[in-house]
Amino acid sequence: MRYLPHTTEDIESMLKVTGQSCLEDLFDCIPDNLKTKDGIDIPESLSEWELNTHMEALASENIACKDYKCFIGAGRYDHYIPAIIPYLISRSEFMTAYTPYQPEVSQGTLQGIYEFQTMVTALLGMDIATASHYDCGTALAEATLIALRTSKKVRRIAVSALVHPSHRQIIQTYISPSGYEMVEIPYTPEGRTDLTALAGMEDIAGIAIQSPNFLGNIEDLAAVKAIADVKKSLFIVSFTEAMAYGLLKTPGSFGADLVAGEGQSLGLAKSFGGPGLGLLAGTQKQMRNLPGRLIGKTHDTNGDQGFVLTLATREQHIRREKASSNICSNNGLNAMAAAMYLATVGKIGIREIAQQNHDKAHYLKESLLTAGFESVYETPFFNEFVLKAPKGFEQKRTALIQDKCIFAGMNLEPFYPELKHHYLFCATETLSKKDIDQLAKEVK
Numbered sequence: 001m002r003y004l005p006h007t008t009e010d011i012e013s014m015l016k017v018t019g020q021s022c023l024e025d026l027f028d029c030i031p032d033n034l035k036t037k038d039g040i041d042i043p044e045s046l047s048e049w050e051l052n053t054h055m056e057a058l059a060s061e062n063i064a065c066k067d068y069k070c071f072i073g074a075g076r077y078d079h080y081i082p083a084i085i086p087y088l089i090s091r092s093e094f095m096t097a098y099t100p101y102q103p104e105v106s107q108g109t110l111q112g113i114y115e116f117q118t119m120v121t122a123l124l125g126m127d128i129a130t131a132s133h134y135d136c137g138t139a140l141a142e143a144t145l146i147a148l149r150t151s152k153k154v155r156r157i158a159v160s161a162l163v164h165p166s167h168r169q170i171i172q173t174y175i176s177p178s179g180y181e182m183v184e185i186p187y188t189p190e191g192r193t194d195l196t197a198l199a200g201m202e203d204i205a206g207i208a209i210q211s212p213n214f215l216g217n218i219e220d221l222a223a224v225k226a227i228a229d230v231k232k233s234l235f236i237v238s239f240t241e242a243m244a245y246g247l248l249k250t251p252g253s254f255g256a257d258l259v260a261g262e263g264q265s266l267g268l269a270k271s272f273g274g275p276g277l278g279l280l281a282g283t284q285k286q287m288r289n290l291p292g293r294l295i296g297k298t299h300d301t302n303g304d305q306g307f308v309l310t311l312a313t314r315e316q317h318i319r320r321e322k323a324s325s326n327i328c329s330n331n332g333l334n335a336m337a338a339a340m341y342l343a344t345v346g347k348i349g350i351r352e353i354a355q356q357n358h359d360k361a362h363y364l365k366e367s368l369l370t371a372g373f374e375s376v377y378e379t380p381f382f383n384e385f386v387l388k389a390p391k392g393f394e395q396k397r398t399a400l401i402q403d404k405c406i407f408a409g410m411n412l413e414p415f416y417p418e419l420k421h422h423y424l425f426c427a428t429e430t431l432s433k434k435d436i437d438q439l440a441k442e443v444k
Helices: 008-018 023-027 048-059 084-089 107-124 136-151 165-178 195-199 221-231 242-246 284-289 332-370 393-404 433-443
Strands: 128-133 156-160 181-185 206-210 234-239 258-262 278-282 293-299 305-312 384-388 422-426
Touching: 008 023, 084 332, 107 128, 107 242, 107 278, 107 293, 107 305, 107 332, 128 136, 128 284, 128 293, 136 156, 136 165, 136 206, 136 234, 136 258, 136 278, 136 284, 156 165, 165 181, 195 221, 206 221, 221 234, 234 242, 242 332, 278 284, 332 384, 332 422, 332 433, 393 433
Parallel strands: 156 181, 156 206, 206 234, 234 258
Antiparallel strands: 128 278, 258 278, 293 305, 384 422
16 A cells, blocks of 8 residues: 555656656755765565554553553552543544634634633632643643743742652743743651741742642642742642542632642543643633633623633734743643543542542552551652652562562652652552552562
């Protein structure tokens, strides 16, 4: 089967128009010193069926989480996805990641984003939410930029050392070219952000705290808010596990100015790390500072309900110098999937799922303590926690992957060198009591 649709006659007719005698003449404009002399060493072409076989062989070398028991979270989480979600999201009406350039023509797309934003604000306890972010890291970086732009004179942002390490790197990448500075807030032996150190910091435009944090512990958001108010800094809350707010008090209830998080848990597969779904919400006061788009509901001249692109502060819609962000993708399909998930499980369902996560994680912790691990923090946690491993666990962990198809925690030393032999474990509703008991038995 040919990949190129052009026949010899097609090519000849196009060359007559361009004035070349053969296809090679099209490349005469390239200097000889830039052309390869030996040709390019690439394999011979394959038929469609041969290519399918080749791709399947490559794919089989990957490890798929559905075949393994995964006790790792750290920003990507295993959750059951109702069967209705993959079916609905694959329909042609929804299968697009783009925003229409004449938005009011696409009422279905606008309504989907409107419903998504409405449910995100309910989940996080905020006034408004946008749609247009790649993942938590970029949403959080945009939130820090809002804080820095709002302050105007102050050019420093305080970020907890327990914010996801990758997200801290993204923040640094975003703000450093503009001459801004990111200051890290250290953490305490209890596995929480050091509020004493934070209180001693001066001239900071905003404070970014992750809760539950990267070590799984729940932060004291009320105390952070009190410090932010004294310093007249914007209070930014981030999260990587959206499911936590099916059980925990919302960031909005603690007075957060901005909330940036990852929506992967809401009906999206882990997919080897992406794509994700960046959630960004704020108070009414931050409406014109938020990048992305806000969809509103109104009525037309006939009195019929309609949806409109109420506010879009991206350079795709307005002059670049007036834009709040240069982000140009919508992740619309993922936002639609998250809206479908939230509508499917509902308020009661998401609380029940969150309760299962909490309970199974606590059962896992107690089981591993019985098996020889040491407790590190006594701080409340949701579905992730840190334990110190017994001697020889690293070798046992490798054997569990190879022989038992079990991923037993994540080594924290590459991210926090002081936490050598410490592992981050996670349990979600996808793990059964039998799975947890098997891990504890193997370790013991």
